[in-house]
Amino acid sequence: MDFRLTEEQEFFQRTVADTVDRMIMPHVEHIDESDEFPMELWKEFTSLGYLGLRYPEELGGMAADTVTSMIFYEELSRASIGFAQSVIMNMLMGTHLVYRWGSDEIKERCLLPALRGEKIATVCFTEDQSGSDLAGTRTSAKKVDGGWVLNGTKNWITNGPLADFATVLATTDPSKGMKALNFFLVEKGTPGFSAGQVLHKLGCRGTVTGELVFEDVFVPDENLLGAEEGKGVVYLGEILNEIRCMTGAMGMGLARTAFDDGLDYARKRVAFGKTIGEFQLIRSKFAEMATEMEAARLLLYKAAWMIDQGEQPKLEAAMAKMFCVETCCKVVDEVTRIYGANGFAHEYGPQRYFRDARFLLYGGGTHEILKNFLGKEILGGKR
Amino acid sequence: MRVVVLVKEVPDLEAAVKVTGDGSGLEVEKRRGLNFFDEIAVEAALKLKESHGAVTTAVGASAGAGVEAMRRAVAMGIETPLLVDDPALDGADSLTVARALAAAIALEPADLVIAGKQATDDEAGLVGPMVAEILGLPCATRAIGLEVEDGFVLVTREIDGGEEVVRLPLPALITAEKGLAEPRVPGMAGTMKAMKVQIERTDLATLGVQAHPVLPVAAYRTVGKRPPVKMIEGEPADAAAELVRLLRQEAKVL
Numbered sequence: 145m146d147f148r149l150t151e152e153q154e155f156f157q158r159t160v161a162d163t164v165d166r167m168i169m170p171h172v173e174h175i176d177e178s179d180e181f182p183m184e185l186w187k188e189f190t191s192l193g194y195l196g197l198r199y200p201e202e203l204g205g206m207a208a209d210t211v212t213s214m215i216f217y218e219e220l221s222r223a224s225i226g227f228a229q230s231v232i233m234n235m236l237m238g239t240h241l242v243y244r245w246g247s248d249e250i251k252e253r254c255l256l257p258a259l260r261g262e263k264i265a266t267v268c269f270t271e272d273q274s275g276s277d278l279a280g281t282r283t284s285a286k287k288v289d290g291g292w293v294l295n296g297t298k299n300w301i302t303n304g305p306l307a308d309f310a311t312v313l314a315t316t317d318p319s320k321g322m323k324a325l326n327f328f329l330v331e332k333g334t335p336g337f338s339a340g341q342v343l344h345k346l347g348c349r350g351t352v353t354g355e356l357v358f359e360d361v362f363v364p365d366e367n368l369l370g371a372e373e374g375k376g377v378v379y380l381g382e383i384l385n386e387i388r389c390m391t392g393a394m395g396m397g398l399a400r401t402a403f404d405d406g407l408d409y410a411r412k413r414v415a416f417g418k419t420i421g422e423f424q425l426i427r428s429k430f431a432e433m434a435t436e437m438e439a440a441r442l443l444l445y446k447a448a449w450m451i452d453q454g455e456q457p458k459l460e461a462a463m464a465k466m467f468c469v470e471t472c473c474k475v476v477d478e479v480t481r482i483y484g485a486n487g488f489a490h491e492y493g494p495q496r497y498f499r500d501a502r503f504l505l506y507g508g509g510t511h512e513i514l515k516n517f518l519g520k521e522i523l524g525g526k527r
Numbered sequence: 528m529r530v531v532v533l534v535k536e537v538p539d540l541e542a543a544v545k546v547t548g549d550g551s552g553l554e555v556e557k558r559r560g561l562n563f564f565d566e567i568a569v570e571a572a573l574k575l576k577e578s579h580g581a582v583t584t585a586v587g588a589s590a591g592a593g594v595e596a597m598r599r600a601v602a603m604g605i606e607t608p609l610l611v612d613d614p615a616l617d618g619a620d621s622l623t624v625a626r627a628l629a630a631a632i633a634l635e636p637a638d639l640v641i642a643g644k645q646a647t648d649d650e651a652g653l654v655g656p657m658v659a660e661i662l663g664l665p666c667a668t669r670a671i672g673l674e675v676e677d678g679f680v681l682v683t684r685e686i687d688g689g690e691e692v693v694r695l696p697l698p699a700l701i702t703a704e705k706g707l708a709e710p711r712v713p714g715m716a717g718t719m720k721a722m723k724v725q726i727e728r729t730d731l732a733t734l735g736v737q738a739h740p741v742l743p744v745a746a747y748r749t750v751g752k753r754p755p756v757k758m759i760e761g762e763p764a765d766a767a768a769e770l771v772r773l774l775r776q777e778a779k780v781l
Contacts, residue, residue, distance in 0.1 A: 152722040155598050158560070159718045166712055193715035206719045 147442070153212055160219040163192065168223040175224045175350035176496050181306060182227060182350060189227075190261020195234050199243060203251075204259055210386060210451040214393040214444060221397030225500035226350030228394060233302045233351075234258050236390060238265030240383050241311045241327050245369040250329060254309045263308035267327075268298035268356055275300070275506070276513040278313065278377060279321040283358060285314040285328060291364040294328060297340065298356045305339040305354045308332045311369060312358065313376060325376035329367040336361040347499030384508075385451055385461035391508035392444045392468030395501070399437055399472040402497040406430070406479035409486075420482070429478045440464075440471040459521055462514045469504045470511065476501045528675070528697075530572045530581045531632050532605065533642035533655065535562045536589060536596035540647060546747045552618075553747055559592065561599040563705075564643025570708035571641050571673055573604045579675055584609060584637070588627040590617035594726060602713035602721035609634075613730040613738075620742040621649075625657030630734035632662060639680060640700040644669050652702075659700035667693050669704040 149157065167189055175182050198213050199205030208216070221228040242255045242265070257263040274280030283296025294314055304310070309331045317324040330337050340355030370379050407430065410421035420426050447460035476497040480487030487494040505511060538544065539558035547554055561569070575581040585600040587593045588611035597608040611627045619627075632640060640659070645652035652668075659666035671690070672683025675697070682701050684691045695701070713721070731738060757773075759766045775781045 151594070155595065155722055156718060158595070159599070159602055159713055159721075162560075163712050191714070192712065197715060206715055 147445075149211070149215070153215060156212060157215045157219060160194075160216055161222070164219050164223050168220075168227060172224040172227075173496075175226055177349075179226075179344070179349040181230065181352050185227065186230070186261060189231070190234075193260075195231070195261055196259040197235060199239075199259060203243070203256065210389065210448040211445060213386075214389055214448045217390050217393035218397040218400075221394040222401045224350055225394065225398055225503060226348045228397070229348055229503075230264075230303055230351040232390060232394070233267070234261070234265045236383065237267040237387060238303065238307075238311065241267070241369040241379060242309070242329060244379065244382070245327075245371065246329065247366050250366065254329065254331065258308070264303050264306045265309055265311075266301055266303040266307040266356075267311045267313075268301050268304070269313050270298060270300040271296065272299055276509055278325060281313055281315050281325060282318065283312065283314040284318070285316050285326060285368075287316070288362070291362055292328060292368060294330065294336075294358040294361040294363065296358050298358075300343065300353060301356050302351055302353055304356045305342050305352050307356075310337075310356060312356075313380075316373065320374070322377050323374050326373060327369040327376045327379065328363050329369055330358065330361055330363055334361055334363065346502060347496070348503035349499075385447065385457055388461040388465035388508040389444060389448050389451070391504055392440070392447075392464040392466075395465075395468040395472035395504050396437070396441055396444060398497060398501055398504070399433075399440075399468075399475040402472075402476045402479040402494065402501075403433055403437065405493050405497075406433075406475075406482045409479075410482055413484075426482060429482060433475050433478055436471045436474065440468040444468050459518060462509065462518055465508045466511045466514045466518075469501070472504060473501045528575070528579055528581045528638040529584070529635070530575050531584045531586055531637040531640045532565065532568045532572045532600065533628055533640065533658065534565045534569065534585045534587045534593075534596045534600050535643070535646045535648075535654075536560065536587065536593045537562045537646050537648040546749050550746045550748060551744075559595050561596040562643050562646045562648075564645060564647070564703055565596070566599070566603075566643075566710040567705065567707050568641040568643050568703040569600050569603050569605060570710040571670075571703055573711070574673075574708055575639070575675060576604065581639075582606060584635075586628055586631045587611065588613075588616055588619075588624050588631070590614050590619075597726050598721040598724065599713070601724045602717040603711055604713075604717060608724060608726045610726050610728050611730065611734065612728045613732075615731055615738040618740075618744070619738055620740045621651050621653035622657055622741055623736075623738045625654045625661060626736045627731060627734060628654065629658045629661035630736045631729065632658070634734075636698065638697045639675070640664065640698070641673075642700065642702045644702040644704050655700060655702040662698075662700070664698055664700045665695040666700045666702075667695055668702045670701045671704050671706040673701065673707060 171185055196205030197208045197216055200207050239255055239258050258265045271282055285292045285294050312328045312330050313325055314328055315324045336359040338357050340357045342354040410426055411419055413420045444464040447457045447464040450457035480494040480498050483494050486492050536559050538555045539560050542556040542558040545554045572583045576583050583605045584607040585605045586609045587596055593610050597610055601608055609631055611631050642655035656666050667682040669684055670682045671685050674681040678697050680695050680699050682693050759769050
């Protein structure tokens with residue numbers, strides 16, 4: 145057993161951390177306050193090439209293993225959760241199915257520019273009546289000569305209003321539930337494809353999240369992403385564990401920033417003639433936060449490592465997502481308490497961490513859904 | 528043209544440092560990176576790579592460390608890393624390090640050697656000029672500008688109230704001051720290359736250098752803690768009067 149990162153991975157971690165500190169950290173407050181997509185920062189950061197991290201070298205990527213990808217997501221998420229969300233959408237969910245199933249022409253037109261940051265990608269699952277419940281998808285795809293016609297509305301779409309292309313989940317037969325779900329590539333400019341309302345969010349600000357509307361959108365046959373019809377959920381399943389781990393890694397990054405701020409504050413803030421870090425109840429908070437963060441990180445990197453071993457860590461990835469994000473929520477809560485009333489002020493970081501942490505509760509499965517899944521798996525399903 | 532950059536791995540500026548109990552050494556947290564001024568030197572070399580097609584090498588000398596700094600230099604774009612790695616360099620003085628570096632540079636003569644003006648750990652600022660002396664190269668320190676033309680290098684230096692431009696025949700050595708170049712942030716491709724790079728290593732015996740420290744450190748001391756800040760409350764006129772009283776009677780500076 146060896147719990148250490150390799151020397152190369154440690155170098156990668158420090159390099160990414162340094163890049164994030166130099167390039168993104170100076171902008172985090174403005175991103176949050178303005179709630180505007182930071183296009184200049186996007187161009188500067190994506191020019192470094194990291195969007196291709198997990199893709200093969202021939203596509204300009206690094207063919208990074210899952211552990212290395214998690215290191216990246218964690219370091220990136222120490223800064224702005226909103227910016228991290230936009231970046232990761234282009235790196236993973238928004239491009240994976242195009243990479244996996246797109247024709248050479250589609251890859252040339254969509255994937256390669258997306259990995260260079262020249263095109264913005266997204267994936268569309270959620271609707272007004274369905275999120276975690278994919279079988280409840282109502283956006284429809286009807287077969288016509290030479291292609292498909294899509295109708296429906298998607299909500300909560302990261303990068304949606306800015307997206308140059310979207311991977312859209314739609315049903316070919318609502319009566320067949322999960323077995324009729326497919327992903328379709330829809331590109332900006334396709335007649336009938338438009339952006340709707342932009343959401344005004346509590347946290348994760350600076351990433352534009354909103355509605356995408358599909359009104360009689362025709363896409364050619366090659367835009368059905370998959371070798372076989374009705375296998376959309378199976379194809380998504382190929383990266384579901386990775387997505388869950390990624391969300392956990394975002395939680396770990398945010399938790400670390402909050403923890404470090406709290407530590408700095410507890411060492412400097414004086415009350416009753418001594419620093420507040422000298423009080424037992426404040427020390428207790430740090431003991432608990434550090435212990436839980438350590439446990440969460442071990443769970444996360446174990447699940448990521450299992451993916452790299454070719455395993456399907458369905459339980460571990462769900463546990464890692466849930467535990468990392470719950471730990472993050474606890475840490476940001478404790479840090480606002482350590483800051484006292486200052487934790488409630490916009491002039492300090494904790495209120496932002498507190499708002500951002502909430503965003504991570506939903507992606508990759510709500511914790512209620514994950515607990516239901518875990519409990520069912522552990523107890524052995526229906527009896 | 529061939530450009531060699533001297534690189535040193537130093538503790539991170541935020542790493543915790545403690546003086547050992549007997550004052551003979553330091554306990555430094557293991558967070559290390561490329562020296563701030565060496566990063567500027569690397570960038571200056573990379574600019575010459577882009578403008579003059581220079582071939583770039585990074586050379587460092589240390590005992591069992593230095594890989595992190597080498598990888599950083601490669602991630603930024605340096606082609607060849609060469610590390611003098613020898614236990615005798617543990618705690619070595621500047622002259623020993625300079626001899627090791629000079630011998631390594633001499634393996635394949637360079638047109639220009641660029642060093643940081645000083646390292647952020649010992650702040651000595653000696654190694655660059657010492658290497659120049661050993662190799663018999665003209666040397667300009669604290670460069671904020673650099674231009675290569677027709678076998679010469681024009682080096683801009685900041686002096687009191689203005690700038691000075693010196694013209695050195697190549698080969699030469701210069702040391703980099705803040706402002707010479709803005710170090711680039713390595714991209715993924717460079718980082719990937721740095722993760723995989725094989726760092727060429729040599730040692731003092733191979734280079735024919737003997738470690739004879741002439742400037743051993745006798746002791747380390749911490750500076751005393753600053754007294755706490757005293758805030759004077761009250762109306763401005765009263766507070767000013769109280770401040771004057773304290774400066775006279777307690778601080779005894781008036």
